[in-house]
Amino acid sequence: MGRKWRNGRRAGWLLRVDRQRQRRSSARRVLRARGTDHLCGNSYKAIMRPILSVADPALLDRIIDEARCILATTGMEIRGAAMHRLLLEAGLPAAADGRILFPDDVVDRALKSAPASFTLFDRDGNPHAEIGGDHVHFTPGSSGLKVQDHRTGHTRQATTADFVEYVRVCDGLEHVRYLATAFSTGDDIEANVSDAWRLLLCLTNSKRPVVSGAFTEHGVPRMAEMMQLFRRDRADLIARPMSIFTITATGNFRYSEDSCQNLIDCVKAGIPVEIVPVTLMGLTAPVTLVGAAVFHAVDTLAGVVMSQLVRPGAPVLYGGAPAEFHMRETTSPMLGVQALYLDVINAQIGKRLGLPVQAYMGLSDAKELDAQAGAETFGSALLAALAGVNSVSGPGMLDFVLVFSLPKLVFDNEVCGQALRLVRPLQIVDDLPTGHLVEAQLADMHLITAAHTLTHWEQHLYLPGAVYDRKNREAWQRMGGGKTLWQRAVDEVEQRLTAYTPIDVDPRAVAEMERLIRSGMSSDAPLPAIPGPRHESPGGSEGRRQRRFRR
Numbered sequence: 001m002g003r004k005w006r007n008g009r010r011a012g013w014l015l016r017v018d019r020q021r022q023r024r025s026s027a028r029r030v031l032r033a034r035g036t037d038h039l040c041g042n043s044y045k046a047i048m049r050p051i052l053s054v055a056d057p058a059l060l061d062r063i064i065d066e067a068r069c070i071l072a073t074t075g076m077e078i079r080g081a082a083m084h085r086l087l088l089e090a091g092l093p094a095a096a097d098g099r100i101l102f103p104d105d106v107v108d109r110a111l112k113s114a115p116a117s118f119t120l121f122d123r124d125g126n127p128h129a130e131i132g133g134d135h136v137h138f139t140p141g142s143s144g145l146k147v148q149d150h151r152t153g154h155t156r157q158a159t160t161a162d163f164v165e166y167v168r169v170c171d172g173l174e175h176v177r178y179l180a181t182a183f184s185t186g187d188d189i190e191a192n193v194s195d196a197w198r199l200l201l202c203l204t205n206s207k208r209p210v211v212s213g214a215f216t217e218h219g220v221p222r223m224a225e226m227m228q229l230f231r232r233d234r235a236d237l238i239a240r241p242m243s244i245f246t247i248t249a250t251g252n253f254r255y256s257e258d259s260c261q262n263l264i265d266c267v268k269a270g271i272p273v274e275i276v277p278v279t280l281m282g283l284t285a286p287v288t289l290v291g292a293a294v295f296h297a298v299d300t301l302a303g304v305v306m307s308q309l310v311r312p313g314a315p316v317l318y319g320g321a322p323a324e325f326h327m328r329e330t331t332s333p334m335l336g337v338q339a340l341y342l343d344v345i346n347a348q349i350g351k352r353l354g355l356p357v358q359a360y361m362g363l364s365d366a367k368e369l370d371a372q373a374g375a376e377t378f379g380s381a382l383l384a385a386l387a388g389v390n391s392v393s394g395p396g397m398l399d400f401v402l403v404f405s406l407p408k409l410v411f412d413n414e415v416c417g418q419a420l421r422l423v424r425p426l427q428i429v430d431d432l433p434t435g436h437l438v439e440a441q442l443a444d445m446h447l448i449t450a451a452h453t454l455t456h457w458e459q460h461l462y463l464p465g466a467v468y469d470r471k472n473r474e475a476w477q478r479m480g481g482g483k484t485l486w487q488r489a490v491d492e493v494e495q496r497l498t499a500y501t502p503i504d505v506d507p508r509a510v511a512e513m514e515r516l517i518r519s520g521m522s523s524d525a526p527l528p529a530i531p532g533p534r535h536e537s538p539g540g541s542e543g544r545r546q547r548r549f550r551r
Contacts, residue, residue, distance in 0.1 A: 049134055049425045052386035054344050060352045063290060063345075067297035071102035076253050076302045080260020083306060090309050099253075102305055110308035116354050118272060118315035120178065121240040123207040123230050129177050131244075131272070131317070132356040134388040136423065137177035138381070138416040139211050140170060141363050141397035142246065144183030144404035148368075150490050155367075155403055157186040160528035163201050166396075168500040168533070169406055169493060171206040175417035176395055176409070180211040183404040188528045191215065193520040196222050199243075200513045201530070203230070204505045211274075211393065213246040217258045220245065220265035222516050227271075229509045238270025244317070244358075244391065249277035249299035251284040255306075267307050272315035274358040274391065275303030280332055281339065283325035289338065293345045296320055300346075304355065317391060318350030319358030321401075332400065333365045335376040340383055347387040356390045362412060362419075363394030363401065369408045369486055373398065377408075378415045385419040392416075407489030410496065414464045421462045429456055467492050502533050 055063075078084045078100050088094060093101045117132020129137050147158040147166075163185050170179055181198040189197050195215045202210045203226065214220045224237070231237040245266045250256045255263075266273050277299035279285045285295040300318050307316045322343060324336035333339065343359045350357035362381035364373040377394075384392045395416060396409035430452055431437060440450040447453050467488050469476060476482060483491070514527060 075099035075101040083260035110305040113312040120209040140180040140182040141394045148405040167205040173413040178209040224269035267310040267314045274317035274319035276319040279322040317358040318355040321360040358391040363397035381419040385423045410492040
């Protein structure tokens with residue numbers, strides 16, 4: 001009796017579904033006549049990508065117009081002599097106080113020539129990441145001065161060994177798309193070549209592209225020569241860039257000597273640049289969002305114009321690292337909610353200008369991998385993904401981008417994976433119409449073994465790794481002994497270090513990079529020791545020169 005009742009109920013339900021389909025077919029005929037039938041049915045596979053928009057186009061245009069007005073009437077203080085001379089030779093006027101003015105027509109030409117997107121290539125010259133559109137890529141944050149030692153939990157000055165471990169862990173992270181020269185290596189190498197040394201460590205331990213930059217006024221040419229060793233010539237490096245370099249706007253409508261010269265050298269060498277003003281709301285920029293966005297746009301647009309005057313068509317990102325100036329603590333939190341709001345506005349402005357965009361998000365101002373760190377990292381990574389920020393700098397960073405943490409990096413990898421999953425376009429995947437799914441559910445009272453589930457579950461259910469806790473309490477206590485997040489993250493770091501596979505590097509290229517670094521040193525001190533992969537014999541693998549680990 002029960003089976004007959006269920007079969008009759010099922011037949012009635014299918015009949016109602018059939019009638020609904022007939023009514024929708026009639027509606028589709030009307031939509032088709034209007035040219036809008038793509039909104040219904042299986043023919044429209046990708047419905048839309050989740051997006052976040054916080055300002056309408058009219059307001060964005062007012063912000064941009066105000067910034068352009070400031071550039072044309074107040075201008076920028078350009079402290080780099082070569083850049084100052086280049087701008088004057090290009091016909092830009094100078095104010096009575098020496099500030100360079102940026103007329104509207106100059107800005108228009110620059111925005112017209114700057115590409116809307118570009119491709120980053122790996123060390124071997126293979127396409128790796130498209131920077132532009134709604135593509136979102138996460139990369140570790142930069143400018144760290146210390147590391148949080150995952151073996152002791154203590155924060156200390158970093159060493160070359162720390163940096164090598166970082167590169168080897170990051171090389172295998174699934175959701176952190178490319179590297180960054182994330183933190184300095186302390187005093188184990190001279191400061192004037194430390195940027196090139198970190199680039200060498202990246203190039204010899206990973207094939208991924210890298211976000212980097214020069215710490216000195218004349219550091220870029222050396223680093224460009226190092227990268228050119230992996231290309232046929234300079235033209236090939238321009239055609240297939242393997243790095244993005246950061247150019248920091250100084251604030252107060254000023255570009256320093258270092259920033260000016262680095263911008264010139266990067267653009268001439270074919271290295272894409274991200275213009276990154278550190279907009280401090282309430283200190284060097286208005287405390288309100290719209291005013292801060294205007295000040296930010298002035299600094300960034302000036303960098304875009306200068307890059308295009310050096311070489312029209314040079315790839316440039318509309319970037320930024322805004323922060324609030326905390327009136328009570330006298331700190332500059334980058335994860336304050338107003339700073340994050342400004343990040344999203346800046347992304348919209350950059351896209352409105354037709355440029356790829358960058359932001360410092362997916363990081364934390366917390367001092368430990370704790371609840372605050374998780375909340376700030378996930379919240380800001382999700383905002384960045386929803387806003388379509390193309391290059392998101394931040395994973396691994398703590399303490400106002402001063403401290404880098406490998407446990408946090410592997411935790412952030414899972415955070416980035418979830419954020420990226422959320423912004424995948426909504427799709428119809430054999431699930432409209434749903435008649436076959438209803439039949440399978442009613443037949444077995446579950447869909448676990450249904451063909452649809454077995455076909456699609458791996459692609460459509462995001463299952464995080466061991467760093468994230470998804471076990472019930474009994475399994476959590478049994479399998480991991482009730483391990484904390486920190487303990488799970490440390491275990492993940494150690495497992496990834498053990499699993500790292502060395503890459504082949506031409507010894508001649510290594511020798512030439514070392515020569516370039518030594519040529520910039522003031523002493524003949526030896527270069528720091530580089531630890532070999534832990535699962536390798538002390539002699540290393542064929543074709544790869546290894547130094548003995550030196551403490």
